[in-house]
Amino acid sequence: MMNEKSTFLGEDGLIYCSVCKEPKESFYPSDFLFGLKKHPRQCACDRKEREEMEKYFREKERKQLIERNRKNCxxxxxxxxxxxxxxxxxxxxxxxxxxxxxxxxxxxxxxxxxxxxxxxxxxxxxxxxxxxxxxxxxxxxxxxxxxxxxxxxxxxxxxxxxxxxxxxxxxxxxxxxxxxxxxxxxxxxxxxxxxxxxxxxxxxxxxxxxxxxxxxxxxxxxxxxxxxxxxxxxxxxxxxxxxxxxxxxxxxxxxxxxxxxxx
Ligand SMILES: [Zn+2]
Known part of the structure; x- marks a missing residue:
């Protein structure tokens, strides 16, 4: 689980993850109407965490389905x-x-x-x-x-x-x-x-x-x-x-x- 402390401010002004070193923010395209604005992005750790979470829920659903099938059998x-x-x-x-x-x-x-x-x-x-x-x-x-x-x-x-x-x-x-x-x-x-x-x-x-x-x-x-x-x-x-x-x-x-x- 990432916490706020494990980030650092990069030279480009974006927040970086100190674990995977990927930015946790990115700029909107420069011609964006409101100038240089940032939006959050997922670093490699976030993506991995999300994948694991999805995998966990998929597996849980799979097991529930199998149990239902078994009771039915x-x-x-x-x-x-x-x-x-x-x-x-x-x-x-x-x-x-x-x-x-x-x-x-x-x-x-x-x-x-x-x-x-x-x-x-x-x-x-x-x-x-x-x-x-x-x-x-x-x-x-x-x-x-x-x-x-x-x-x-x-x-x-x-x-x-x-x-x-x-x-x-x-x-x-x-x-x-x-x-x-x-x-x-x-x-x-x-x-x-x-x-x-x-x-x-x-x-x-x-x-x-x-x-x-x-x-x-x-x-x-x-x-x-x-x-x-x-x-x-x-x-x-x-x-x-x-x-x-x-x-x-x-x-x-x-x-x-x-x-x-x-x-
Ligand atoms: Zn990271």
């Missing part, structure tokens, strides 16, 4: 904790999606998404949340929902088309628990309309499902077949078969218990 606050930084996982799937995140612009242009499939407890949702959080940090808008949530929302929505349109605004849409919905024509129809709208929006989609790839590819129900075909057009299938997290947790608990009980 997840349905439950604990999902905010699922980040690559917080994770100790380093399996193939993690390494692959980290590359996906760092090449996001290219992936987005190519409309590349993932179909993360595999049994319950293999960390599909966790992985997807890590992707979401990493992209949110880069000002990408992401929406993560499970199929049940979409069905409930759409059932209640007054304007269903508008609801679907809103889902398409996000740079990345992540849908969890495909195949866990109640088996009904209505549900199949809704899921197809969301997946198809996403396809037509030209934006990436990430899907998580407990269904196996073989099951999806050999589906005989025409309605479901339509959904899976669309998904496989947009999403690269990736099998999640890493150690089941829940199982590992259970094993650890049993181990702890044995230690405590001296078994």
């Amino acid at each position: 997840f349905e439950e606050p604990e999902m905010l904790q699922c980040t690559f930084q917080n994770s100790t996982e380093d399996n193939f799937a993690f390494q692959t999606v980290k590359k996906y995140v760092s090449n996001w612009k290219e992936m987005k242009k190519k409309r590349m998404g993932y179909l993360l499939w595999g049994p319950v407890g293999t960390g599909k949702s966790y992985l997807a949340r890590c992707i979401a959080n990493a992209l949110l940090d880069c000002e990408v808008t992401v929406k993560m929902m499970n199929v049940g949530g979409i069905l409930n929302d759409l059932f209640a929505a007054e304007d269903k088309k508008e609801y679907i349109r809103c889902l398409m605004k996000y740079d990345l849409l992540i849908i969890d628990d495909l195949g866990a919905e109640r088996n009904s024509e209505y549900a199949t129809e809704i899921v197809f309309s969301v997946v198809d709208a996403r396809y037509r929006s030209g934006k990436p989609l990430i899907i998580m499902t407990n269904l196996s790839l073989v099951k999806m590819k050999s589906e005989t129900d025409a309605g479901k077949r339509r959904i899976y075909d669309r998904i496989l057009e947009m999403c690269v299938p990736m099998k999640m078969d890493g150690d089941s997290k829940r199982e590992k947790l259970a094993t650890n608990k049993i181990h702890d218990m044995k230690e405590v009980l001296n078994l």
